[in-house]
Amino acid sequence: MIEVQDIHMSFGDNKVLKGISGTFKPGLTNLIIGGSGSGKTTLLKCMIGLHKPDSGRVSYDGRDFLNMNFEERIEIRKEIGMLFQGSALFDSMTVEENIMFPLNMFTDQSNSEKRERANFCLERVDLVGKNKLYPAELSGGMKKRVGIARAIAMNPKYLFCDEPNSGLDPRTSIVIDELIKEITEEYNTTTIVVTHDMNSVMGIGDYIIFLYEGKKFWEGSNKDISKTDIKELNDFVFASRFMKAAKDKF
Numbered sequence: 001m002i003e004v005q006d007i008h009m010s011f012g013d014n015k016v017l018k019g020i021s022g023t024f025k026p027g028l029t030n031l032i033i034g035g036s037g038s039g040k041t042t043l044l045k046c047m048i049g050l051h052k053p054d055s056g057r058v059s060y061d062g063r064d065f066l067n068m069n070f071e072e073r074i075e076i077r078k079e080i081g082m083l084f085q086g087s088a089l090f091d092s093m094t095v096e097e098n099i100m101f102p103l104n105m106f107t108d109q110s111n112s113e114k115r116e117r118a119n120f121c122l123e124r125v126d127l128v129g130k131n132k133l134y135p136a137e138l139s140g141g142m143k144k145r146v147g148i149a150r151a152i153a154m155n156p157k158y159l160f161c162d163e164p165n166s167g168l169d170p171r172t173s174i175v176i177d178e179l180i181k182e183i184t185e186e187y188n189t190t191t192i193v194v195t196h197d198m199n200s201v202m203g204i205g206d207y208i209i210f211l212y213e214g215k216k217f218w219e220g221s222n223k224d225i226s227k228t229d230i231k232e233l234n235d236f237v238f239a240s241r242f243m244k245a246a247k248d249k250f
Ligand SMILES: Nc1ncnc2c1ncn2[C@@H]1O[C@H](COP(=O)(O)OP(=O)(O)OP(=O)(O)O)[C@@H](O)[C@H]1O
Pocket: 011, 014, 016, 034, 035, 036, 037, 038, 039, 040, 041, 042, 043, 196
């Protein structure tokens, strides 16, 4: 479980996060949603230590992340899998080398153990036999799957996904979403997904926090979201005329 409490963060005079709190539970796909510039990525970066918030608390299963020393943070980092926007694979490395990268960094496993783990992860994301391909030889959806395989290589307790659907067609997006949800349930990971993809919200949003102008404006599940009357949330989620009409039929 990851808890954030009263997170404040500014860039100069720009107050980006104004007291965000939330509890992200294991086995659930937890979504952070909101319009462009609402502070989603900034919150995610505060949670994984890429930004230092001005105040507030982030805890990983009760462990106070922001007040840890360097070594303690490394231990938490080993428990975190990260799927970056755009996949962020190393172009000069093969698929297998990309997946083995965190194992090389954080473990002293033998080459055959690392290869075995890479094969296991590749199988999990349905890419058996693609070990020796380079990222340039993969489609966007395959790159994301390799990104997921790398993110789960260390068997993480916590999985962060930053806009996992960016650049994918709607069908491939759903496949990636389903994979994230399956892995979350299978390994009981605490999964946090930053997204503004409507299909993700409705498809995998077990717990959702909606950020608006730096505040948590709403929280709930995908089932609750269709019933809400909050204008700001409706304008965001059901932005198109088609979605508005669909909502009325729910
Ligand atoms: N490193 C930075 N330095 C200065 N300002 C920043 C920095 N990172 C983000 N901001 C500002 O913080 C605000 C929120 O940005 P953030 O990237 O968190 O939004 P977002 O909700 O993730 O947006 P998007 O959906 O477009 O990615 C914006 O006004 C942005 O300009």
